[in-house]
Amino acid sequence: MNPVPYYAQGSTTLHHGRDLDVLEAMRDESVDIVVTSPPYNMGLVPGGNGRGMYRPGASNKGGRFRDGYGEHDDAMPQDEYDAWQRKVLAECWRVSRLAVFYNHRPRVEHGVLRDPLSNDFGGIPLRQRIIWNRKTGIDVNLRTFCTRGEYVLFFAKPDMRLASHSASGMGDIWDLGMEVGVKDHPAPFPISLPLRCIEATGAASVLDPYAGSGSTLVAAQLAGITGMGIELEEKFCDLAISRLAQGVLDFGEAS
Numbered sequence: 001m002n003p004v005p006y007y008a009q010g011s012t013t014l015h016h017g018r019d020l021d022v023l024e025a026m027r028d029e030s031v032d033i034v035v036t037s038p039p040y041n042m043g044l045v046p047g048g049n050g051r052g053m054y055r056p057g058a059s060n061k062g063g064r065f066r067d068g069y070g071e072h073d074d075a076m077p078q079d080e081y082d083a084w085q086r087k088v089l090a091e092c093w094r095v096s097r098l099a100v101f102y103n104h105r106p107r108v109e110h111g112v113l114r115d116p117l118s119n120d121f122g123g124i125p126l127r128q129r130i131i132w133n134r135k136t137g138i139d140v141n142l143r144t145f146c147t148r149g150e151y152v153l154f155f156a157k158p159d160m161r162l163a164s165h166s167a168s169g170m171g172d173i174w175d176l177g178m179e180v181g182v183k184d185h186p187a188p189f190p191i192s193l194p195l196r197c198i199e200a201t202g203a204a205s206v207l208d209p210y211a212g213s214g215s216t217l218v219a220a221q222l223a224g225i226t227g228m229g230i231e232l233e234e235k236f237c238d239l240a241i242s243r244l245a246q247g248v249l250d251f252g253e254a255s
Contacts, residue, residue: 037210087122
């Protein structure tokens with residue numbers, strides 16, 4: 001881990017590096033919560049007459065993931081991807097004091113549903129599965145209903161309690177819509193998602209090991225708490241920094 005962050009301003013820091021390299025250098029329970037959304041391994045899509053996986057064409061629904069995220073091609077063999085993400089989850093669990101909010105999505109492959117990591121999280125206890133209702137979407141065939149809901153998997157430490165009854169009243173279906181104000185990242189999530197996680201837990205610090213366009217860091221800035229991010233792709237580091245500079249204005253446009 002490079003001890004000098006790529007960006008440090010006030011209570012916000014952003015490291016340009018690999019997820020596990022930075023996570024493994026962090027102390028146990030050094031942040032209150034983790035809020036993150038890893039690459040979904042969408043660089044390959046099911047197709048053909050067999051059971052193979054193929055890179056999508058540029059015009060396909062998954063075409064925006066054809067080239068991955070730059071240095072990460074998002075097209076790993078599924079067992080390798082799952083093993084990698086279990087290691088990342090284990091580190092997120094270790095460095096968090098309260099909880100990990102892990103955004104991922106189900107996927108239908110060759111007519112069969114596959115949940116993230118096949119619901120094997122390496123022994124980390126899943127307290128609740130929250131549904132993020134993105135409210136829109138489209139599928140290219142008539143074999144399935146359109147996937148509009150993604151998961152926010154809520155892994156909580158044994159003593160973790162929500163901040164209030166009002167927080168509990170948020171329920172387990174979050175109608176937050178999609179992020180439409182960020183054009184330079186293929187899969188940003190709305191600032192309202194990490195803001196809700198921060199509000200519900202009363203967290204004073206948050207980490208996002210896949211900082212991407214910087215939604216979690218902007219949410220931390222808006223909430224007035226400590227925010228830390230890790231991002232492999234330098235162009236996304238610069239995008240996150242640009243959004244941090246916009247701050248409240250950015251949130252107003254996205255909400």
